Amino acid sequence: MAGALKKDRATGAANAVTADLVAVLVAVTEGEPKIMTIANDGALPSGPFEFAHRSLQSGLRAWVEAQTGHPLGYVEQLYTFADRGRTGDAKSPHSISISYLGLTREDKVGQGFEAHWSGWYEYFPWEDRRAGLPASLAKTLASRLRAWAKSAETTGLQRQRWQRAAITFGLDDREWNEELVLQRYELLYEAGLIPEAVRDGAAATTVIPGKPMTGDHRRILATGIARLRAKIKYRPVVFELMPAEFTLLQLQRSVEALAGRLVHKQNFRRLIEQQQLVEETGAIATEAVGRPAKLFRFRHGVLAERAIAGTKLPLSRT
Amino acid sequence: MAGALKKDRATGAANAVTADLVAVLVAVTEGEPKIMTIANDGALPSGPFEFAHRSLQSGLRAWVEAQTGHPLGYVEQLYTFADRGRTGDAKSPHSISISYLGLTREDKVGQGFEAHWSGWYEYFPWEDRRAGLPASLAKTLASRLRAWAKSAETTGLQRQRWQRAAITFGLDDREWNEELVLQRYELLYEAGLIPEAVRDGAAATTVIPGKPMTGDHRRILATGIARLRAKIKYRPVVFELMPAEFTLLQLQRSVEALAGRLVHKQNFRRLIEQQQLVEETGAIATEAVGRPAKLFRFRHGVLAERAIAGTKLPLSRT
DNA sequence: TGGCTTATACTTATCCTGAGCATAATCGGA
């Protein structure tokens, strides 16, 4: 077995792979979450990890700036994929995709860049539950899922499929869980209800609304949305997406935009204030109907003061 | 700028990289967390991602089984690293490490495998706070950290360093946060207090207790411990580490072993029971001092029934 | 039997959360 320990560290042609860096770059503008896209809105900014890059992150920064002209601020790694099956082609060498989530503010895309800010719900219409289930899906979604479940061979499998659909999509009086973005996408893919599945060989049927993307990009986007929806609950990352000064309602609208659902206004404010995440600037928001709101800014100090925990264990003091 | 969109997809030698798969394989035996190691306890199971591997996970499974004889059960991806700086050598092509966390139960390592189960606190003595700070560290740790902070050039930097140390290590009456495993390791590395830092070029000093590992492996292990400590709080993953039947105290001891701190017995039981994670087997534990305890088993049903949410947003019903 | 050990049931005070009511401040017409 000692032989197994020896590893072929040389870049032998046999085990060489290419690594792609992919960015899910998010902004929120006027209550709508946006993502940076290239190639006619059908792809995320991305490019190969090259010898010249000092690190994965610096490689990603280089590609995003080259393709979009947008500098990268807050960044975190999402996931690393390498499924040859998904992209077809069983002959070519392995290609790995290392994906990242970036948070910024929308600004004008510079001259000469073929990049755009696109609303992320164009790609995932079923994820926006702020006004209930969108009309374009209300009729079809559940019935298509039921049809998929029914098409299984045994009744056991049928029940299993339906249970999975019901849990992920909040059917049969179950709670909607906004974090299951990836699970819902994977299910729709397996059910052959989205263009990517048909492209990859599923039986051609009428698909569910929602713009497709090249390769795995919509799956990567789903991963990014899921991560962000989970993270805003226990880390103050929303502020990366806000302007320097904002009203509490603007903050709330941003959170709602990301989560795809509405929050209770008064309780939201209590939460924000008790955590001391913001402080008043002293200024008052103009240009709005209704009573003018105070402007707040993020207290950057909290990041240094607290290492926010999030315990769920009944710890003992002794 | 259109040129920037074109990507060199061919496996040109220039952008070829090698990808290593690394496994943090965890078990808990009699209240001690263990990890699978090879190479005289100085390395994690790992090997290159090869052309023959169908996917990243299957490649990992192949390597772990070849090196340890142990089958891989529950697996999740941890992180992907590619810092050329860390491993020295600015000339060689990029090498990427894709790391995974695996959960199993300890069993005998088969004949002919140079693999061992090692206690994970041998690598991170400062992470075990079940009996307070270990005696081997009580005197040194805080003073070494203070010395490091003092050695900064400006008083501003000194304060910054000490604040960072105090937050991550729970000094100055701050709370100990067991999830900051990676941050603590990174800080010790930067402070030159562990062998890996000296190996990589830091000034040679007396280091803090704790076994080093090759390359980035102890950093990867820190990442795995941190992930697991966070995850046991909101997903029922502990059960992957438990035998089929167990007493509530054994379960508690396992959680404590992973978290590195003690929990309140009665409240722990209430938490487990109210979440309906377990059910009685009807049997009673023998071979123990004191009143015999009921045996429980994990209710696998919960995984299907619930998509455990973990909301921290004040959602609105309307 | 009494003492040691662990299991398990119950109590208490406090805090957090969801939900809703009430009032304040501004604007645009009637």
Add this chain to the structure above:
DNA sequence: TCCGATTATGCTCAGGATAAGTATAAGCCA
């Protein structure tokens, strides 16, 4: 000027979750 629409902001209240501790049960062993 007053009313209605709209948003901001303060406050209450009930129910549930949590931290901590008390009390009792059930084994073993000397």
